Amino acid sequence: MVRKSTEIRQEEIKKAVLDIIYRSGLKKLSTKNIAKEVGISEGSIFRHFGTKKDIIMSIMDDVIKDFIEPLREISLQNEHPEKRLYKHLCKTITYLKENKGITLLMFSEASYENDVDMKEKLTHIFQSQRQLVGKIVSDGIAMQLWDESVSTDSFSHLYMGIPITLNVEIALKGEDVDIKSFCKHNMDMLLKILSK
Amino acid sequence: MVRKSTEIRQEEIKKAVLDIIYRSGLKKLSTKNIAKEVGISEGSIFRHFGTKKDIIMSIMDDVIKDFIEPLREISLQNEHPEKRLYKHLCKTITYLKENKGITLLMFSEASYENDVDMKEKLTHIFQSQRQLVGKIVSDGIAMQLWDESVSTDSFSHLYMGIPITLNVEIALKGEDVDIKSFCKHNMDMLLKILSK
DNA sequence: TATCTTTGTAAGTGATTACTCACTTTAAGA
DNA sequence: TCTTAAAGTGAGTAATCACTTACAAAGATA
Structure with a gap:
C-alpha cells in the first residue's frame, strides 16, 4: 500500500x-x-x-490560474495592441491544444449538470477571456491604430468563436492544428476587420 | 387512456x-x-x-431536414454572393434562436456519450454548414468580388464561430439576441475580411 | 517503542439508469 | 359484432451512480 x-x-x-x-x-x-x-x-x-463536483470546480480554478491570469498579463501589458492581440490569440490556441480535455470537460459538464456554481465559474472564465480581448481592441482604437466604428463587443464575440470552433473540431474529429499557421491566418482576418 | x-x-x-x-x-x-x-x-x-439513442438520432435528422437543407438551397442559389452570405447567416442565427435546445442537445449528448454514430451525424451537420459558407465565398472570389488571398477554410472556420459562440452564451446565460442587429454587425465584419 | 493522525480499503448504502415483459385497452376493418 | 393489430401500462430487471462507514495500515512525532 x-x-x-x-x-x-x-x-x-x-x-x-x-x-x-x-x-x-x-x-x-x-x-x-x-x-x-x-x-x-x-x-x-x-x-x-x-464531492465529485469539488474535483471539477478545482480544475476550473486551475484554468483561471494557469490560463486566464497569464492572459490578463498579456492584455494589460504596455505593448503595441497588435502584438498583444497576437499573443492573446496564440496563448489561447496553445492552451487549448495542450489541454484538450479541459474545455470539453467544462462545457459539457456545466451543460450536463446544469449546476449554478459550475455555470457561474465557467461564465467568469468565458467573460474574462472576452473582456481582455475587448481591452486590447479599445486600446488600439484609442491609439487611433484601428477603425473606431468597430464594436468591441461584436469583435470579441467573433474572436471567441475561434477557440470555441477549434474546440468543437477537436472534440468531434480529434483534429490537431498547426499553431503557428492557424494563428497567422486568423490574425490576418482579425486585422482586416480592425483596419481603418 | x-x-x-x-x-x-x-x-x-x-x-x-x-x-x-x-x-x-x-x-x-x-x-x-x-x-x-x-x-x-x-x-x-x-x-x-x-432506444433512447434513436430519439436523439431522429432529432438530428430533423436538423438536417429543417436547417441544413434550406441552408443548402440558399447557398446554391444563383444570387449575388453577398446576399447569399447574409441569408446564410440570418437563417443560422434564426434557427438557433428558435431551437435553443437542439444545439445544446447535440453537442453535449455527443460529447457525453462519445458515441460514434452520433458524432458522425453531428460532424456531417457541422461540416455541411461550413462547406456551404465556403461555397459562397469561393463563388464571390471567382466573380472577383472578394479578396482572393482569403482562405475559404480559415474564413469558414471563423464564420462557424459566430453561431457556436452565440450558442454558448445562450447556454450559459440564457441570453437572447436581436437577430437583425446581430446579423448586421457580424455581416459588416465578415465583409471587411472579404473586401479587397 | 508507543501514540496518533493521515491515508487506505472493502463492502456496503439508497437512488437512478435504460430497458423488458406479461398483460390490458383501444379502435379500426372484416 | 367479432377479430386483430397497435398503443398503453405497471412492475419488474441488472447495472451503475455518488457517496458512506467501519476498520486497517502506514508514517511521523513523542
Missing part, C-alpha cells in the same frame, strides 16, 4: 479526470473509473475531495 | 426531449422524465423508439 499526501493525490485525481474525459467522454467519468485510473480505491477519492 | 399514433407520439417525445434539455439540462433527460413530460408511461417510450 503506497501512501501519498492529499496534495499529490488531488493532482493525480484531476489529471485522471482530464484523461478519462478526453479518451472516453463524460459518461465514463465516474468516481469508480477515476479511482481505477489513479490506482486507488473509490473510497479514497472522497478522502481527497468532498 | 388516450391513444395516439406512433407518428404523433414520436413528435411529442422529441418535443419533450428538447423542452427538458433546455429547461433542466442533460442530466434530467431520463426516459422516465421524458415519459412524464409527454404524459405516458415509461414503457410507452419504447413502443415508439427502440
Whole structure:
C-alpha cells in the first residue's frame, strides 16, 4: 500500500479526470473509473475531495490560474495592441491544444449538470477571456491604430468563436492544428476587420 | 387512456426531449422524465423508439431536414454572393434562436456519450454548414468580388464561430439576441475580411 | 517503542439508469 | 359484432451512480 499526501493525490485525481474525459467522454467519468485510473480505491477519492463536483470546480480554478491570469498579463501589458492581440490569440490556441480535455470537460459538464456554481465559474472564465480581448481592441482604437466604428463587443464575440470552433473540431474529429499557421491566418482576418 | 399514433407520439417525445434539455439540462433527460413530460408511461417510450439513442438520432435528422437543407438551397442559389452570405447567416442565427435546445442537445449528448454514430451525424451537420459558407465565398472570389488571398477554410472556420459562440452564451446565460442587429454587425465584419 | 493522525480499503448504502415483459385497452376493418 | 393489430401500462430487471462507514495500515512525532 503506497501512501501519498492529499496534495499529490488531488493532482493525480484531476489529471485522471482530464484523461478519462478526453479518451472516453463524460459518461465514463465516474468516481469508480477515476479511482481505477489513479490506482486507488473509490473510497479514497472522497478522502481527497468532498464531492465529485469539488474535483471539477478545482480544475476550473486551475484554468483561471494557469490560463486566464497569464492572459490578463498579456492584455494589460504596455505593448503595441497588435502584438498583444497576437499573443492573446496564440496563448489561447496553445492552451487549448495542450489541454484538450479541459474545455470539453467544462462545457459539457456545466451543460450536463446544469449546476449554478459550475455555470457561474465557467461564465467568469468565458467573460474574462472576452473582456481582455475587448481591452486590447479599445486600446488600439484609442491609439487611433484601428477603425473606431468597430464594436468591441461584436469583435470579441467573433474572436471567441475561434477557440470555441477549434474546440468543437477537436472534440468531434480529434483534429490537431498547426499553431503557428492557424494563428497567422486568423490574425490576418482579425486585422482586416480592425483596419481603418 | 388516450391513444395516439406512433407518428404523433414520436413528435411529442422529441418535443419533450428538447423542452427538458433546455429547461433542466442533460442530466434530467431520463426516459422516465421524458415519459412524464409527454404524459405516458415509461414503457410507452419504447413502443415508439427502440432506444433512447434513436430519439436523439431522429432529432438530428430533423436538423438536417429543417436547417441544413434550406441552408443548402440558399447557398446554391444563383444570387449575388453577398446576399447569399447574409441569408446564410440570418437563417443560422434564426434557427438557433428558435431551437435553443437542439444545439445544446447535440453537442453535449455527443460529447457525453462519445458515441460514434452520433458524432458522425453531428460532424456531417457541422461540416455541411461550413462547406456551404465556403461555397459562397469561393463563388464571390471567382466573380472577383472578394479578396482572393482569403482562405475559404480559415474564413469558414471563423464564420462557424459566430453561431457556436452565440450558442454558448445562450447556454450559459440564457441570453437572447436581436437577430437583425446581430446579423448586421457580424455581416459588416465578415465583409471587411472579404473586401479587397 | 508507543501514540496518533493521515491515508487506505472493502463492502456496503439508497437512488437512478435504460430497458423488458406479461398483460390490458383501444379502435379500426372484416 | 367479432377479430386483430397497435398503443398503453405497471412492475419488474441488472447495472451503475455518488457517496458512506467501519476498520486497517502506514508514517511521523513523542
